[in-house]
Amino acid sequence: MQRKPGETVQELAARIRQDATTCDFTSITNPLDEAMRTKFIFSVSNEAVLKALFKVKVELSFTRAVELATETEDAAKVAKKTAHGSKATGVNKVQSEKKPAINRPSGSSSSASQRNRPPPSSYRCGKNHLANTCVHKNSQCNFCNKLGHIEPACRTKKNATSNQLVKIIKSTTEIKTVKRIASLPQLQQQLKIKDTEFTMKLDTGACENFITTDVWKKLDKPTLEPIETQYESASKHLIHVLGQFQM
Structure with a gap:
């Protein structure tokens, strides 16, 4: 630089x-x-x-x-x-032809424009103030999970958005299908865990099943084992998981 x-x-x-x-x-x-x-x-x-x-x-x-x-x-x-x-004080003044004064609009000088110039936008939040005075110095980004900025000002998100490719559909083909209700998987399933029935929502794209802390408490808080896997939502946000158990 x-x-x-x-x-x-x-x-x-x-x-x-x-x-x-x-x-x-x-x-x-x-x-x-x-x-x-x-x-x-x-x-x-x-x-x-x-x-x-x-x-x-x-x-x-x-x-x-x-x-x-x-x-x-x-x-x-x-x-x-x-x-x-100090050097200019001893120099004789040379008379010259007076030129008409140029009317300049107020605030047009470079010094005035510099004084009125707003501070650069903060890379932490995108607003016009210095980054070292920004309230989001210790904030965690919801997109990249790094400290020091928020999601609207995230460069990683901007770069990811700008690098996305657009698929152009050049032709379409009509496919006639017969809708079979019986073959469609159910999105909810009744499960009995420790003699207690629960309605579980099935996610066919997920490799694991999750329950809330409320359900865990209804099961008398079974012992949780640590996990080594990090889970993300469909929007690429980290999911905080307390632990795992088998029943």
Whole structure:
């Protein structure tokens, strides 16, 4: 990642925050902060800022690195304006032909547009605020089950949706069938478990059968054995299973 021409320190930091969401280094104490800090130092492209960062003797966080870089660049801008202003005081004024003033609409200057520019959208929820202040920093996504964002802003879901293929039907064939009610499987079945009858709903596409905790309690809470399989619903959401038993 390289710093773009004219890009402010805060804009560079926002891009790094967004790009660092996929970082996963288990051996580092605070992987996200360290990854963002390292990427920021390599991308800032300002010798004065780098000197200021490397002078810090304590452990430098990403937030503190951004603050130091902002302070250093702001100080350099003030010094440059001051130096240019002092040189201009001794220069004789040259009269030139006056040109008609151009009426600019209010708020059209670049500085005004930057001040009025809304903050970048948070990758955690998609709303316009900084990601480090988002209330969904510790939220779990219902689609990919990762922490740090919610399903409407999930990149994995967006990529999966965009990569779906559409099957085009080029021709159709009419097939005449005879509907046989007797051959259709029943969707519900009466089962007797431990002398208690229950109406079980059959799922012909599932490899296991499930009961609710209420039914488990009616059966006097038989001992549950641990399971090693993870189950998903039709919408690819994880199903929380307490355990298994046989009767």
